[in-house]
Amino acid sequence: MINELFEYILNKIPELKYFKYDKIFKLESGKTLPKFQLAYETYGQLNSTKSNAILIFHALSGSSHVFKDNSEIGGWWDEMVGPNKPFDTNEYFIICANILGSCYGSTGPNSLNPLNGKIYGLDFPIITIHDIVKAIKMLIDHLGVQKLLTVTGSSMGGMQVLDWVINFSGITLSAIPMATAAYATTFNIAFNEVQRQAIYSDSFWNNGNYYSGFAPNKGLRLAREIGHITYLSEDIMREKFGRSLQNNPKLLFQFTEEFEVESYLQYKGTTFTKRFDANSYLYITKAIDYFDIRQNGNLIPTFSHLENNKFLVISFSSDWLYPTSKLKEIVFALKSNSLDVSFVEIDVNYGHDSFLIDCKDLREVVSNFLTNIEV
Amino acid sequence: MLKRKDLQIICEYVTDSSRVLDLGCGDGQLLHELVKEKKVKGLGIEISIDCIKNCLKKGLSVIQEDLNEGLKDFKDNSFDYIILSQTLEYISSPDNLIKEMLRVGKRSYISFENLAYWRNRLSFLFKGRIKSSKNGGSIINGKKQQLLTVKSFQELCKKKGFIISSRIYLPKRQFNLTKIFPNLFSRTAIFILKCKS
Numbered sequence: 001m002i003n004e005l006f007e008y009i010l011n012k013i014p015e016l017k018y019f020k021y022d023k024i025f026k027l028e029s030g031k032t033l034p035k036f037q038l039a040y041e042t043y044g045q046l047n048s049t050k051s052n053a054i055l056i057f058h059a060l061s062g063s064s065h066v067f068k069d070n071s072e073i074g075g076w077w078d079e080m081v082g083p084n085k086p087f088d089t090n091e092y093f094i095i096c097a098n099i100l101g102s103c104y105g106s107t108g109p110n111s112l113n114p115l116n117g118k119i120y121g122l123d124f125p126i127i128t129i130h131d132i133v134k135a136i137k138m139l140i141d142h143l144g145v146q147k148l149l150t151v152t153g154s155s156m157g158g159m160q161v162l163d164w165v166i167n168f169s170g171i172t173l174s175a176i177p178m179a180t181a182a183y184a185t186t187f188n189i190a191f192n193e194v195q196r197q198a199i200y201s202d203s204f205w206n207n208g209n210y211y212s213g214f215a216p217n218k219g220l221r222l223a224r225e226i227g228h229i230t231y232l233s234e235d236i237m238r239e240k241f242g243r244s245l246q247n248n249p250k251l252l253f254q255f256t257e258e259f260e261v262e263s264y265l266q267y268k269g270t271t272f273t274k275r276f277d278a279n280s281y282l283y284i285t286k287a288i289d290y291f292d293i294r295q296n297g298n299l300i301p302t303f304s305h306l307e308n309n310k311f312l313v314i315s316f317s318s319d320w321l322y323p324t325s326k327l328k329e330i331v332f333a334l335k336s337n338s339l340d341v342s343f344v345e346i347d348v349n350y351g352h353d354s355f356l357i358d359c360k361d362l363r364e365v366v367s368n369f370l371t372n373i374e375v
Numbered sequence: 376m377l378k379r380k381d382l383q384i385i386c387e388y389v390t391d392s393s394r395v396l397d398l399g400c401g402d403g404q405l406l407h408e409l410v411k412e413k414k415v416k417g418l419g420i421e422i423s424i425d426c427i428k429n430c431l432k433k434g435l436s437v438i439q440e441d442l443n444e445g446l447k448d449f450k451d452n453s454f455d456y457i458i459l460s461q462t463l464e465y466i467s468s469p470d471n472l473i474k475e476m477l478r479v480g481k482r483s484y485i486s487f488e489n490l491a492y493w494r495n496r497l498s499f500l501f502k503g504r505i506k507s508s509k510n511g512g513s514i515i516n517g518k519k520q521q522l523l524t525v526k527s528f529q530e531l532c533k534k535k536g537f538i539i540s541s542r543i544y545l546p547k548r549q550f551n552l553t554k555i556f557p558n559l560f561s562r563t564a565i566f567i568l569k570c571k572s
Contacts (some may be wrong), residue, residue: 312431328448331438331448332448335438336450338453340436341436341438342427342431342435342437343438345439346424347424361424361428364428365424365427365428365431368428368431369431371431371434372431372432372433372434
């Protein structure tokens, strides 16, 4: 069963902790969760003045496991988090929580509904980025952290950064949103919709009711394959695979996977089904689609109440899912409010996933920025 | 302490706590000095990622942008000072950028190396190439470079209706010959332009 799989993964992370909130949690939709829990990890030490905390938000399929540390499983941001990395665990207290709706230990559609003792499935209420952020704020309060040096994240994590800073600017010194946007674009919604359709179309999905049987792996695999294309760039795909054939020296004239890129996508899709829940995928992509922090289509008033927050906005030149133009809209709005904002477009050909790769420019830009952020 | 004389002079002119936009801010030397000494609210624009890293290290705000694309993301009159120091040479359409500067800032400071400086003229006459003290000429540093002289800049301003409110010619010595024959005796020129209103 799929839930045993997540338990197996989570058991391999010694640093994993849980924050439990046992009261009713009101959601943006008006619905409620009777209670929730968040799985989270922290690395480094909170100093005596509690002035060295950094909050990292993960993206769609991420988890709280931002850094490998002593676990067997690699962290999703090992390139950026760890000793002598920009988010230096020798210097900072790094916090990363699994988001509401996800399947890595936080309450989501695969959790038990305390009201009837059954797994939520589609009874889980629709959540938004703001709900996700609000839940994490409760964790931060619980940890006794009163100031954050910075909040950062990419993609959907960047959306959480923006939502966080407009709601909790007073406790946040700086923000580093990367490869993100102030609203899900038509294009983003379109791709999310096709991915959701892929899941719906799998008969095993069964309206979200599959936790006691086979999971809709075919649908989830297809969703991830589509998603994965949007995370890369044409350049990197050509560079990595070109038109190379996988197993046979020549074309077979058959409907089997022949090109390297085909088997790569299938591999990526298949491994994903062994580490993610289809319902979580539906809920989280929906949360992305709903995200829009503009006020009547205008981003400038969104930031008008901010005063002393510093921003470092980062885009990646080959990202077509969250292109530079979307980040420049954020920069423009921040600048229009006379806020301290820096912006860099990192020149890298890895597409949207560029934030995850080994990138010297990204590391240096972030660590240089952080040097000057002090409580 | 700033090494370049034009930057020192511009720094003296800027008033305390003003809003400063430095176009082509490089490593952020001038902005850093202004933030430190004059407590200005500064913003730099720079295209080179390595320069941006240095600016960030100094705690400066800097935006990566190609000045050849203008200042379309800036509101009218949003800065007290706009500085363009030894950067106009590399702008493909100088008059458009200056127009934009006058829109966005109250005062614009433009400094450049005067190619008609007598040493440059001699170098051209005897060596057949212009030895600019900073750049070594456009072919050597691989950038497209405008040929700017005090005279050509003034002509541009006249033609486009830009009002020059002040001129500073460097070096300030040689019996002040720079005042009488600026195009011949000034190595570097600083022009202060004001917006029309």
